Amino acid sequence: MLERPNLNEYHPYFERYLELVPDKGLQDILKKQLETTINLLSNITSEQAEYQYEEKKWRLKEVVGHMADVERVLSYHLLVIARGDTVSFTPFDKDLFMTNANFRQLDFKDILSDFTIVRQCTSSLISSLPEDSWIRTGTVLNHPMTARALAYIIAGHELHHQTIIKERYLINNNLDSMEKGN
Template sequence: MSRLSRPEPSEYASYFGQYVELVPDGNLPDILRSQLQATTALLEGITEERGSFRYAPGKWSLKEVLGHMADTERIMSYRLLRIARGDTTNLPGFSEEAFVAGASFDQRTIAELVDELAVVRQATLSLLQGIQDEAWLRKGTANNIEVSARSLGYIIAGHELHHRSVIEERYLKI
């Protein structure tokens, strides 16, 4: 994979702009690898009690945030795969609230959730390695919105950066 250029705003829904803009310039796989190291380091030594912490009523616990991060990366990677392969099927949306409610993240350990994040990221990196340059520019539809394969790669990276910032500010700074 040659160096992937940043997607244009026309390649993704406007609400994903907040994620794409967070991603630094550089080689996307390298960025994703370094993110995984930084997120893993941030979560080292987090107690199970802290993992159950909610910074406000109705907000997810830290464990639920970690589970959401893994679920969302899986979904975005699946969309990236389908679009990069030329599939033009309108891929369904998903409710992050329903996914978290349907999981039992609070019953898992922090270590299990961090391991899951790492495995999902490794799968994402493996997927990216096999995508040809021209496939990154392919567009498809997800949740009734046109999106490019490359924008999904940036959304994956930016989504993690967004939630890592939330974790640092709301869950670990007290």
């Protein structure tokens, strides 16, 4: 079983994500998260996906695209560290990623599908890693980072954005009644 990482296995910045993740069954958590996110967003129209809760904030479709991008990056870091490479990963600029992404031109259903595929790939990677790979350490944000910490951060990042979507996009976009089936 994949145990929760210790505090010394990741940069303190990531604690905000790790504290959101329940203690047991990471693979089940990742699967249930995906189901929750898909159920939350599967009935969103193209118009609703364009919603921004403030002028300079991302559109809902961009948030989902960001979730997929971050999971790709973190999964790559996880893979490299789990395989024993000692490369040091520098931070990536999420705003630069957004500037150079074409989420605004993509159909929301395609973005949601992409996120689903990314999560399936992440889950496949996590389920295939041998036990001894979880404590292998690399460097992320100039700090030691284990493969298992990255797996938990992936889960926490999605939980973080699920909350933002519920609190700032769905309710403010008058989608809360749709979510409840009204």
